[in-house]
Amino acid sequence: MDVHCDHQIIAVGPDRMRTLDNATGGDLVDAVRTAAGQPWTITAPGVADVTAPDRPTAITAMTQQALASLLGSGYSTFVPDGLNILP
Numbered sequence: 001m002d003v004h005c006d007h008q009i010i011a012v013g014p015d016r017m018r019t020l021d022n023a024t025g026g027d028l029v030d031a032v033r034t035a036a037g038q039p040w041t042i043t044a045p046g047v048a049d050v051t052a053p054d055r056p057t058a059i060t061a062m063t064q065q066a067l068a069s070l071l072g073s074g075y076s077t078f079v080p081d082g083l084n085i086l087p
Contacts, residue, residue, distance in 0.1 A: 008078040009062055011086065017055075019044075019062050019077060028069065029062045036087050044069040056084040 007028055009019050014036060019029035029044045031052075039051045040058035044065035052058035059079060067075040 003078070005076055005078040007066060007076075008080075009059060009083065010080070011083060014087070017058065017062065017083075019066050029065045031058045031062055033058075055086055059084055 005022065007019050007021055009017055009029075011017050015033045017031040017040075018027050020026070021028050029042060031040045031042045033040045039053055040055070040061070041049055041051055042058060042061045042065050043049045047065050047068045050061050050065065052061045063075060063077060066077065
């Protein structure tokens with residue numbers, strides 16, 4: 001079965017994650033931290049930045065930021081298996 005999503009969250013090294021628009025390749029949401037164990041800062045255009053204490057919470061916040069920036073009533077994105085258990 002093929003599943004196609006408009007967006008996906010990817011890890012870019014150990015301290016950054018991005019939500020990408022699959023159609024354009026552009027960034028929708030960015031999450032960064034200064035080092036392992038530090039809080040994540042999640043940013044999206046037109047939406048106030050939020051922080052998250054750990055990766056699983058940051059992934060949830062990224063989805064919420066994407067929904068808020070797109071001004072929609074529903075949202076889905078692909079999150080790779082195992083991303084949430086990385087340090």
